[in-house]
Amino acid sequence: MYLTLLLCFSSLISAQEIQVWSGIEYSTVAEINERFEAETGNTLAIREFDINNIRSELLLAKQTGITMPDAIWIPSDFLGLHDYFDLAKVPFDWIEEQSIESKALELVTVDGAIYGVPLGLGNHLVLYVNTKLTKEVKPTWERLLDDARRGKTSLAMQYPNMYFFMAFVPMFSDHHSAPITDIDVGALAAAFKFYGALPKTGVVKDELTQDQARDQFINGEVPYLIDGDWALGELKQHFSTELMISSLPTYNNHHMHSLSGGKVLAFNAEAMENPDKRKAMRTLAMIVQKPEFIEDVIINQNLISANRSINRKWYDTDSSYYSDLYKELTPAYTMPSSVEMAVTWEALIRGYKRYRAGMPADSAAEFVVKFIKKHSQHIYKTRKSLP
Known part of the structure; x- marks a missing residue:
């Protein structure tokens, strides 16, 4: 009896509750939780955030001393601010390097160290087509604009959204800048004008949420929807073979290029110093890289996995949309996990608001480029002064 009580007591002591903040695909994290609890006896306390708010919440928690999460499920471009989020370096032996996609490893590597476990690739935009409503599966912007002039709205798209907006910029540039944060002022200004005119011409509705855009498409109001790979799961529930x-529409024979990134699991540096939590988090990292987990959860959530061989297997499967998503990932521009990329989003939001308020497009574009340079340099200088 005494031994039984002692074993139970020691089990309670060693059990860990891992605090997880989730910025993407709550259903994926819920599935991780179920498997983690079953395998370890530990629990995940999951807090869900809108993707547009989690960055500011993490920075606020750091500045105000609020308890930081032990782990976060976020887009890979967040890793550029690993100092400010107090993210831990992930040991190399936590990563299944032999089977990982090279692009996935690149996404989680910052300053020569790994700061996350990659679970999914993609985060790219595609054009969804309802073939019951149209035979044209690759419309141009000229065609969409012409439809709008004739009083017919053919396209649904969340508006405004800076992630979507960035896919328009390459249509006005003859060169792919590398990295993508080296933005051409002329191309950005032209994109401001084109993108800003879309609701005025009636091509899309202004102030339209993601859900509202999808509803337009699902309800058969329009034959086309620009949305991310993350929309496929919901859309499959409403459509069958139609x-x-x-690919995204072209303009003047110039292609849009979506951005792409990854979905990663990252860990808090302070939590890593706790031996019991570190052990639990290592187990968590191993669970999400198991082939059965990848196939059951990542693939079935319509995500492109970070596992090279599994991706190839599903790419060759005709009965899924997997090969289509994978194909449209190729022309997408990879977001670097850099300080500049993290700053770019705030710069674009401010620049676009200025343009819509009346600032000339060229001036708004120059503002964005200068903002990225100025604030990135400030962050780098601040980093040098960190203890």
Whole structure:
């Protein structure tokens, strides 16, 4: 009896509750939780955030001394601010390097160290087509603009959204800048004008949420929807064989190029110093890289996994949309996990608001480029002064 009580007591002591903040795909994290609890006896306390708010919440928690999460499920471009989020370096032996996609490893590597476990690739935009409503599966912007002039709205798209907006910039540039944060002022100004005119011409509705745009498409109001790979799961519930994934529209024979990134699991540096939590988090990292987890959860959530061989297996499967998503990932521009990329989003929001308020497009574009340079340099200088 005494031994039984002692064993139970020691089990309670060693059990860990890992605090997880989730910025993307709550359903994926819930599945991780179920498997983590079953395998370890530990629990995940999951707090869900809108993707647009989690960055500011993490920075606020750091500045105010609020308890930081032990782990976070975030887009890979967040890793550029690993100092400010107090993210830990992930040991190399926590990563299944032999099977990982090279692009996935690149996304989690910052300043020569790994700061996250990659779970999914993609985060790219595609064109969804309802083939019951149209035979044209690759419309141009000229065609969409012409439809709008004739009083017919053919396209649904969340508006405004800076992630979506960035896919328009390459249509006005003859060169792919590397990294993508080296933005051409002329291309950015032209994109401001084109993108800003879309609701005025009736091509899209202004102030339209992601859900509202999807509802337009699902309800058969429009034949086309620009949305991310993350929308496929919901869309498959409403369509059967009439749903098709196609490439983004062209303009003057110039292609849009979506951004792409990864979905990563990252860990708090302070939590890593706790031996019991570190052990639990290592187990968590191993669980999400198991082939059965990847196939059951990542693939079935319509995500492109970070596992090279599993991706190839599903790419060759005709009965899924996997190959279509994978194909449209190729022309997408990879977001670097850098300080500049993290700053770019705030710069774009401010620049676009200025343009809509009346600032000339060229001036708004120059503002964005200068903002990225100025504030990135400030962060780098601040980093040098960190203890």
